[in-house]
Amino acid sequence: MRSQHAPTTSWRRRRRSILMGLATTSAVALALSGCAGQGSGGGGDTNADGKIVLDFWNGFTGPDGPALEQVIADFNASQDEIEVKANIMPWDTLYQKVLTSVAAKDGPDIIAMSAARMPQFADEGLFLPLDDYYDDAAHDTAALAPAAVEASIYDGKNYGVPVNFTPMMMYYNKDLFSAAGLDPEAPPTTWDEFAAMVPQLTVDENGDGKPEQYAIALGDHETVPIFPSLLWGTGGSIVSDDGATSTLGDPESIEALDFWVSLVRDQKASPIGLNGADADKLFQTGKAAIEIVGPWMTTGFDEAGLNFGLAKPFAGPGGENVLADVVAMGLPSNASDDVKNAAYEFFAYWNSAEGQITWSSGSGFPPTRADVADQVTESPYPAIFGAADVVDSAQVLLPGIAAGGPILETVFTPALQRALNGEGTVEEIFTAASDQVQAELDK
Structure with a gap:
């Protein structure tokens, strides 16, 4: 597992542009709520320090869980406006809970799931389309593997941002x-x-x-x-x-x-x-x-x-x-603007060079972006699973x-x-x- 590291200048620059909108909406929320602001889904609550808190549901219960939590810890340490909290549960439990929790508006702020399952929930109107995330050049999505991005497209709209992309x-x-x-x-x-x-x-x-x-x-x-x-x-x-x-x-x-x-x-x-x-x-x-x-x-x-x-x-x-297999992160359809902006910042960090080096080194997954593959040296497995002849013959079900x-x-x-x-x-x-x-x- 990689130790925590500071964000690079390029990440700080991207983060600053994203936070301009976030700071405004967060300040308004705090003024209206007395520092106990309530967003949508899991709440987008603010903590005692005034940070917006995002409840992140995912199913990484296996040996890859610590790597996910390390990236989250690094993100939380990289800035002082947002705190992401992982809520890890078995995938089958997550799928069962999503339908009822999102409909009741007491569910997660960010939901990770198999990209192949997203169309089902998008068709029910439970997920926000995230095309504006991909339209923003500050998010550097052009660096992502096309297959990872395309896996969460349904009816012409993209409902997810990749957590990982890996062949079996x-x-x-x-x-x-x-x-x-x-x-x-x-x-x-x-x-x-x-x-x-x-x-x-x-x-x-x-x-x-x-x-x-x-x-x-x-x-x-x-x-x-x-x-x-x-x-x-x-x-x-x-x-x-x-x-x-x-x-x-x-x-x-x-x-x-x-x-x-x-x-x-x-x-x-x-x-x-x-x-x-x-x-x-x-x-x-x-x-x-x-x-x-x-x-x-x-x-x-x-x-x-x-x-x-x-x-x-x-x-x-x-x-x-x-x-x-592609796991993607999505947002419930009732997400407020402050939750959405904060989640977008986390998505950008996850798929940044910094985030992907940490994730791949700790999990063995190939990075979602090929431009950092040669920097993942602490584990041999990302290169094996991400080999060109394997990836070229891989497809999503x-x-x-x-x-x-x-x-x-x-x-x-x-x-x-x-x-x-x-x-x-x-x-x-x-x-x-x-x-x-x-x-x-x-x-």
Whole structure:
């Protein structure tokens, strides 16, 4: 973790211009409220020192949490008008609370969430469009990775500012590869190579049908959507590129689902019923040889003493497609001007060179801006996850689709679990699920 550092002259100059508007609105708020000003959302309250306080909800409960809190601490120390307070909770809890808390006007001032989920909330009128943030040259948004910025666009408007942008990578346990007689420096590069390794990496010592070790930890619910992204490997998908038509029942999608359901259900490549935390634990405890996940787990795997390697996820017969995850910060639609101005200052600091060097060094995420990549030297992982050949093949799942969250949660995931549990054929289950996806799109 990087130690706290002072803001550079360029940051001070940007901050001064942003604060001109903020100081005026904050002064008015203080005069009207007797130094206990009430903004919107979580309040935008002022503290005893007269600082506006922003309640920042996010789900960084993993090993990347301390890096986020360090950037927040650095921002708070960089100026004396704003204090950001992190309210960290599990992502599923956050999504459940956002709808009711924002509607009741007692929720957060800043909300971080998967950019793929933002269209759902924007469609409900719960988020402010932030295009004016990007229009202001003082925020230096031209330096940001375009894919990170575009991930939160819905219906022609941008509702988020990126916290991170990262492709998923394949972690593999070199010791388990060696014990299976496999080359620990040669992880599978294709689906077929992985399938050939499954009998060697899935170990059922007593033959009771419950392996003590699995080839892969592949979550099927409450996790980063690795399983849905596997459809890309055969040219399949859940929804057409224009977001209007369900493609879940297309032959290419069924082909991918058949392949992976068979590996998991019939060949026991992975346990059935894993959520994201279960999958992480299985790999971290040496009971799975492979996991596809993001850089937030590198610290935990290092601390567990695992001898692991990192590689681009294996390619399907249709080519290389890597799932990218983007978390973006948004503002509730009832945010007042003083809250909005203060939040914009924090957004600019987060994505400044200073903020991104601290974040990447402490979290292992690649920076949101390429111009500081060579300054992140305290961790090897940002360069691995941000490698050009990885980023170039990365894509976000269901971007810009308001029904994306419900489709994954109420249609795809239940259908997948039915298929994995043998409650019908893949074709039967997902053809019916495709009709449900279309119904969601048509609402």
